[in-house]
Amino acid sequence: MRIVAVTACPTGVAHTYMAAERLEKAARRLGHLIKVETQGSMGIENELTVEEIERADVVIFAAEVAVRNRERFEGRRIVEVGIQAAIKDPDRILAGLGG
Amino acid sequence: MAQEFAFTFPLPNGLHARPASSLCRAVSRFGSGIVFSNRRTGLSANGRSILALVATLTKHGDECSLRIDGEDEEAAAESLRRFITDDFPNCDEALPARPAPPPGGRVLPRVLREPSARVRAGFPASGGIARAPVLTVRGSGAYPDVDSQTKGTTAAELAKLQSALAVVETALRGRMNDTRNATQFAILGAHLSILSDPELRTRLEAEVRSGEVTAGRAALATADHFAAILRASESELLQERALDLEDLGAQIVRALYGPPVDARPADLREDAIVVAGALAPSQLIALEKGHLRGIVLAQGGRTSHTVILARALGIPCVTGVSGIERWLADGEDVVVDGERGLVVARPSPAVRRFYELEAGKLAAFKARAEAFRAARGTTKDGTRLEVAANVGSLAEARLAFEAGAEGIGLFRTELLFMDRAEPPSEDEQAQIYSETARAAAGRPVIVRTLDVGGDKPIPYLDLPHEHNPVLGCRAVRMYDDHPEIVEAQIRAILRASATGNVKLMFPMISSLEEIRTLRTLVRRFMGELASGGIAYNPRLEIGIMVEVPSAALTVDTLAREADFFSIGSNDLAQYVLAVDRGNEKVARLYNFLHPGFLRVLAQVTADARVAGKWVGLCGELGGSELAAPLLVGLGLDEISMSTPSLATMKAAVARCDTAECRDLVAAALASETAADVEALLRRFAAARHAGSLVAPEAVRLGSVSRTRAEAIREMVDLLHLAGRVDDPDAVEDAVWQREEVYSTGVGFGIAVPHCTSSAVLATSIAVAQFASAVDWDSLDGQPVEMAFLVAVDASAAGEEHLKTIAGLSRRLMDDEFRASLLAAGSAAEVVTLLRDAVVVP
Numbered sequence: 004m005r006i007v008a009v010t011a012c013p014t015g016v017a018h019t020y021m022a023a024e025r026l027e028k029a030a031r032r033l034g035h036l037i038k039v040e041t042q043g044s045m046g047i048e049n050e051l052t053v054e055e056i057e058r059a060d061v062v063i064f065a066a067e068v069a070v071r072n073r074e075r076f077e078g079r080r081i082v083e084v085g086i087q088a089a090i091k092d093p094d095r096i097l098a099g100l101g102g
Numbered sequence: 103m104a105q106e107f108a109f110t111f112p113l114p115n116g117l118h119a120r121p122a123s124s125l126c127r128a129v130s131r132f133g134s135g136i137v138f139s140n141r142r143t144g145l146s147a148n149g150r151s152i153l154a155l156v157a158t159l160t161k162h163g164d165e166c167s168l169r170i171d172g173e174d175e176e177a178a179a180e181s182l183r184r185f186i187t188d189d190f191p192n193c194d195e196a197l198p199a200r201p202a203p204p205p206g207g208r209v210l211p212r213v214l215r216e217p218s219a220r221v222r223a224g225f226p227a228s229g230g231i232a233r234a235p236v237l238t239v240r241g242s243g244a245y246p247d248v249d250s251q252t253k254g255t256t257a258a259e260l261a262k263l264q265s266a267l268a269v270v271e272t273a274l275r276g277r278m279n280d281t282r283n284a285t286q287f288a289i290l291g292a293h294l295s296i297l298s299d300p301e302l303r304t305r306l307e308a309e310v311r312s313g314e315v316t317a318g319r320a321a322l323a324t325a326d327h328f329a330a331i332l333r334a335s336e337s338e339l340l341q342e343r344a345l346d347l348e349d350l351g352a353q354i355v356r357a358l359y360g361p362p363v364d365a366r367p368a369d370l371r372e373d374a375i376v377v378a379g380a381l382a383p384s385q386l387i388a389l390e391k392g393h394l395r396g397i398v399l400a401q402g403g404r405t406s407h408t409v410i411l412a413r414a415l416g417i418p419c420v421t422g423v424s425g426i427e428r429w430l431a432d433g434e435d436v437v438v439d440g441e442r443g444l445v446v447a448r449p450s451p452a453v454r455r456f457y458e459l460e461a462g463k464l465a466a467f468k469a470r471a472e473a474f475r476a477a478r479g480t481t482k483d484g485t486r487l488e489v490a491a492n493v494g495s496l497a498e499a500r501l502a503f504e505a506g507a508e509g510i511g512l513f514r515t516e517l518l519f520m521d522r523a524e525p526p527s528e529d530e531q532a533q534i535y536s537e538t539a540r541a542a543a544g545r546p547v548i549v550r551t552l553d554v555g556g557d558k559p560i561p562y563l564d565l566p567h568e569h570n571p572v573l574g575c576r577a578v579r580m581y582d583d584h585p586e587i588v589e590a591q592i593r594a595i596l597r598a599s600a601t602g603n604v605k606l607m608f609p610m611i612s613s614l615e616e617i618r619t620l621r622t623l624v625r626r627f628m629g630e631l632a633s634g635g636i637a638y639n640p641r642l643e644i645g646i647m648v649e650v651p652s653a654a655l656t657v658d659t660l661a662r663e664a665d666f667f668s669i670g671s672n673d674l675a676q677y678v679l680a681v682d683r684g685n686e687k688v689a690r691l692y693n694f695l696h697p698g699f700l701r702v703l704a705q706v707t708a709d710a711r712v713a714g715k716w717v718g719l720c721g722e723l724g725g726s727e728l729a730a731p732l733l734v735g736l737g738l739d740e741i742s743m744s745t746p747s748l749a750t751m752k753a754a755v756a757r758c759d760t761a762e763c764r765d766l767v768a769a770a771l772a773s774e775t776a777a778d779v780e781a782l783l784r785r786f787a788a789a790r791h792a793g794s795l796v797a798p799e800a801v802r803l804g805s806v807s808r809t810r811a812e813a814i815r816e817m818v819d820l821l822h823l824a825g826r827v828d829d830p831d832a833v834e835d836a837v838w839q840r841e842e843v844y845s846t847g848v849g850f851g852i853a854v855p856h857c858t859s860s861a862v863l864a865t866s867i868a869v870a871q872f873a874s875a876v877d878w879d880s881l882d883g884q885p886v887e888m889a890f891l892v893a894v895d896a897s898a899a900g901e902e903h904l905k906t907i908a909g910l911s912r913r914l915m916d917d918e919f920r921a922s923l924l925a926a927g928s929a930a931e932v933v934t935l936l937r938d939a940v941v942v943p
Contacts, residue, residue: 024912
């Protein structure tokens with residue numbers, strides 16, 4: 004599967020990056036292609052391009068705050084999860100994507 | 103046939119003195135007997151007695167009734183019913199807003215915000231933390247000696263009582279006529295109505311008629327009786343009225359037996375926190391024999407001599423806690439937090455633990471500064487800045503020298519003149535100044551001549567009561583009226599100058615004429631001493647305080663007559679900023695960092711340098727660690743401060759580079775606001791940490807913290823000790839605000855508490871590895887073995903550091919990395935692992 008994800012947390016200091024790390028690792032281990040955009044204290048990093056979003060099978064929002072530039076994802080299949088869930092058990096989130 | 107009607111008590115604050123007195127007035131228009139009853143409390147009262155009404159402990163919503171029995175009962179019932187429905191509900195205003203607990207808008211430490219915590223806030227007058235049982239002390243001027251009065255016949259005692267009551271009543275009416283202050287007028291009125299209260303009169307007379315006590319004892323017993331009833335009430339407002347009764351009792355006793363004797367408290371035999379309305383400096387001195395742990399005062403500002411003395415002795419002191427004597431009982435366990443200006447009664451185990459850690463932290467700060475105790479005041483690049491102490495007595499001077507003072511920059515002589523019937527003689531003063539000079543062993547001792555005025559009462563000086571004492575006849579301005587006192591003091595200082603390095607300083611100089619006149623006087627006394635064969639130093643340096651703006655702006659001309667200058671920063675700031683900082687309404691405008699005030703300082707130091715005269719600074723600014731780089735940059739030759747600041751300031755000066763500090767001053771002078779200057783100083787202070795995110799001193803292995811709260815506090819304190827955080831309470835609060843969104847226990851036995859706060863000087867990480875795992879309400883339900891507290895500086899928000907923290911957060915998701923951190927055997931190893939993990943700077 005091709006997965007794109009966005010992580011964001013209230014202060015954007017730690018959890019944003021932990022969740023990104025956990026999602027990336029789990030996805031790769033399970034043989035998925037993944038790119039995670041982080042929206043934290045340093046702003047948007049590893050920004051998803053329109054093309055990447057177009058080609059993705061699914062979009063994961065692991066966010067406790069509103070995702071910035073959300074309109075980019077209009078019409079895509081979006082799975083919203085808590086950032087804590089992404090840190091705690093990314094495998095389960097990925098398993099729940101089906102396909 | 104008696105009349106009776108019921109009603110629900112309508113007033114939000116209950117039946118306290120003010121509504122009771124309006125009910126009383128309504129009742130007294132009728133001749134019938136009128137009884138007020140409260141069904142909830144089961145208490146009844148004579149409707150004519152304010153005290154009895156108040157004592158029914160009536161609260162909002164209580165079911166009450168009025169029973170009217172007598173000639174005019176029908177008319178009275180009719181009228182009172184209307185009064186209760188129409189007028190009574192409007193005879194009280196809303197409860198006065200409670201003063202905000204944290205002084206200066208500061209955040210309370212989290213542990214003190216528990217609903218069960220009994221905390222009162224005042225002013226942090228002298229730093230430090232102490233815990234001991236309470237001992238209440240009757241302040242000076244409370245009571246004459248009542249117990250030693252002999253009792254006359256009952257008739258004689260009754261007569262005495264009546265005339266004393268009349269005296270107090272006349273005095274109260276007189277003061278009501280004199281006052282222009284509405285609040286004072288209202289209080290005096292309340293006292294007057296209590297004094298004529300029938301229940302009070304009945305009880306007073308019954309006490310005397312018992313034939314067993316004097317009129318004075320009866321007055322105190324009666325006042326205590328009603329005060330106890332009020333104190334038992336649940337309403338804070340009523341509790342505060344107890345003070346009025348005690349005050350009235352004291353007034354009656356004074357009318358009976360004359361002015362109070364000097365209240366000498368008993369010696370302390372065990373550790374105690376002394377609690378008093380007010381405490382005279384002489385009382386403090388009498389108490390301090392090693393067991394005085396802390397002081398809490400209802401009155402007493404920030405600059406009273408008692409406070410100055412407490413600071414010099416290193417005794418924690420909180421002032422301005424109104425009604426504190428009633429809030430605390432003798433023997434009660436209490437913590438005095440002189441750092442924050444808090445008083446905590448009956449501390450819980452968590453609060454006790456918190457304060458043990460706080461005390462430990464203060465001790466650690468002190469121990470670090472201790473290394474600088476014997477050091478010379480110099481900057482990193484070798485610029486000399488003499489670090490001296492402000493004292494008010496020989497005893498204080500000795501303490502200051504022990505603490506590393508390089509001199510006495512200000513010997514305030516007022517204390518020698520206070521609390522006594524006549525001024526100290528020339529011989530007495532000469533001896534004190536000489537002893538101080540000898541204790542100084544060659545170091546300078548700057549003796550400032552008497553600085554008193556209408557605001558500091560000294561009975562034998564008979565100072566006029568002035569409308570605006572700080573702009574009135576104070577300091578050198580009153581010398582003409584008291585030539586004998588001036589002569590004795592100057593001669594005493596001259597005599598002491600033969601025994602050591604003594605200098606003479608005049609306060610409140612505003613013009614060249616003043617200093618010329620005083621110099622002429624000094625020359626005359628020198629001549630007299632010389633012809634009398636009495637030794638003195640003919641080259642004695644004579645300097646002036648720079649505290650009046652006109653003097654600050656004419657240092658170049660004053661330098662013709664003055665050998666040195668010492669900036670009195672407290673008074674100079676008050677005059678430059680036109681702010682009385684004792685006035686709560688404007689106190690926030692009082693700021694040493696106002697660019698306007700700094701420009702005045704810069705002109706004084708520059709002009710003194712051009713004139714070739716040395717210039718010092720005494721006053722609170724001299725002890726401000728944050729401002730130390732400014733003091734260095736201004737080019738001062740000496741700073742003088744209270745004794746506990748000496749070592750800290752030597753350490754702060756030693757960190758300074760003169761050239762950098764000069765640039766800092768230039769930037770401060772060009773700043774727009776005091777807040778800008780403060781931000782500038784904070785950035786300057788943070789610069790020394792700029793290169794690093796995590797330091798070994800912020801890593802604790804084997805932490806014994808048991809709870810998440812303790813662990814967070816511990817890590818914040820580590821950063822505080824490392825000088826990376828300057829308001830730990832605010833940082834703790836910010837961390838908890840984040841923690842309350844959801845736990846930062848991310849699982850795998852680790853937690854990453856974090857915050858962004860303006861109280862963070864330099865973005866930092868603190869690490870704690872726990873001896874036994876701490877419950878963190880983690881995602882995976884497992885306790886935490888290691889925590890990484892990330893504190894981000896809100897102002898700078900250094901991009902590089904944030905990147906590092908992001909990288910570190912990712913690395914913490916790696917099993918092996920976590921395992922290596924948990925296995926680390928030393929703080930240095932943890933730092934290295936973190937650095938290598940993501941190239942932490």
